[in-house]
Amino acid sequence: MERDEQLQDLIRRGLDGIAGWEQQWRPFERAPALDVDAQAARAAIDELARRLHNNYPFFHSDYAGQMLKPPHEVALAAYVTAARINPNNHALDGGPATAALEHEAVAELAHMFGYREYLGHLTSSGTVANLEALWVASRLKPETRIAFSSEAHYTQARMCDVIGARTTLIPVDARGRMDLDALARCGGEVGTVVVTPGTTAAGAVDAVDAVVALARERGWRVHADASYGGFFSLIANEPAARLDAGAWAAIKDCDSVAIDPHKHGLQPYGCGCVLFADPRVGALYKHDSPYTYFSSGDLHLGEISLECSRAGAAAAALWTTLRVLPLRPDKGLGPILLACRLAALAAHARAQRGGLLTPVIAPALDIIALAPLRAGERASARAISQRTEMLFSALMADQQRPFYIAKWRVAKALGLLALPDVEWDDDGCTVVRCALMKPEHGAIVNDLIEALERWPLLRA
Ligand SMILES: *Cc1c(COP(=O)(O)O)cnc(C)c1O
Secondary structure: OHHHHHHHHHHHHHHHHHHHHHOOOOOOOOOHHHOOOHHHHHHHHHHHHHHHOOOOOOOOOOEEOOOOOOOOHHHHHHHHHHHHHOOEOOOHHHOHHHHHHHHHHHHHHHHHHOOOOOEEEEEOOHHHHHHHHHHHHHHHOOOOEEEEEOOOOHHHHHHHHHHOOOEEEEOEOOOOOEOHHHHHOOOOOEEEEEEOEOOOOOOOEOOHHHHHHHHHHHOOEEEEEOOOOHHHHHHOOOHHHOOOHHHHHHHHHOOEEEEOHHHHOOOOOOOEEEEEOOHHHHHHHOOOOOHHHHHOOOOOHHHHOOOOOOEHHHHHHHHHHHHHOOEOOOOEHHHHHHHHHHHHHHHHHHHHHHOOOEEEEOOOOOEEEEEOOOOOOOEEHHHHHHHHHHHHHHHHHOOOOOOEEEEEEEEHHHHHHHOOOEEOOOOEEEEEEEEOOOHHHHHOHHHHHHHHOOHHHOOO
16 A cells, blocks of 8 residues: 555654664663563554544545544654654743744744734644634633624634633524624624634635624724634635635734644644734733743744643644645645535536535535435425435445435524525424545545435435
8 A cells, every 4th residue: 555655664764763863862771661562562553453443434535524534644754753752842841843843834824824923833723722812812802702603613602601701693694604794783892703714514714804894993803713724725816716815815814813734734633723913912821021022933832822731743743744745826735725625616516417406505615515405396404304314324334335424404594594495394404514625535526426316215
């Protein structure tokens, strides 16, 4: 297997490099307590591999369900190499090398969004990146509300609860985007708005530019939760991608942004990142330092993080990946994102031609959401949910060619706008959702849609 050979070669090289470095110190006896029987170690790993068989085939192009795929071989080899030392990016003496790599990798992410001055660091996840942004917002605008849409990630509400911030839920339009009229009607209690360029469920892209313009008038902070969608910035101006370029360009005008390299950045979990447009927010973390310190190269990113221990290996993995797959529209990650986007556009077009599936929302990124509902057919929400459940199980169970999809429970309020032919006998409607986040997905979308079109043949 070519993929595994490359991975083994890279890991070998990395570990050899570390072993060479270790040799400069005097040899010492390793404690016998750490010795394990070679046979037992192999048996344990074999058992682990067997236990891990209880997974869906996330690596495969026929897996088109949740936002899951293995990291790139380069990322994994870099992670293993750095983890052999296991530096901790909590402080400079936890690992000077990976502290520098984190600075450089974060600079590349900031540059991708068009941030000039900024303060940012890696986090263990998008949830923590958002938590930090909301915590900063609540410190700068105490007693005000934080507004986000009903399609924002569920952890926004949870993290607001953690920091004790009151929230305002904004409804969405027929395309799953924050309803701008509803936002404009918000009263003086709001202090911060969270926009989502790329919602988790359907990949809807909020009108970041319009929200920023309104926020400027009202004096609101804006946080962009680009955990999922952030890397699409790379191809925002590619005509073939048909993205809303204005929304992506406006991320640089937001006060903070979260992005998850462990989603579209080919990284292993956990690698998130938070960026702030104003480096002076660093003073909230460390109040006795001069402001200028936070934009200087001397700053250690562990000093401006809510988390203490952070894997230096995560910074090493991201940094190394960006050496070979740079953040560019024309090579590296750009073409990978474009392939995913084109797969979604092709799947959408194919589904519409077939007339047996109803797109809930036209894809704005690489996620498709389809109701098993014929064009022009009227059906109840419960009936559609049942069709989806049957498809979900039947596709997976197919002996010839299994497909793996995900489900999305569309809330009735959005469904009333997006699915006018549904009779609402329930508070939601379960539909098919596929994250086409592998560049190989373009090759399977016709077969996938054909498989989904078999729903009329299924029996409960
Ligand atoms: C995945 C996701 C999150 C949560 O990020 P984790 O890394 O899973 O903690 C937040 N917001 C959006 C839009 C996401 O897609």
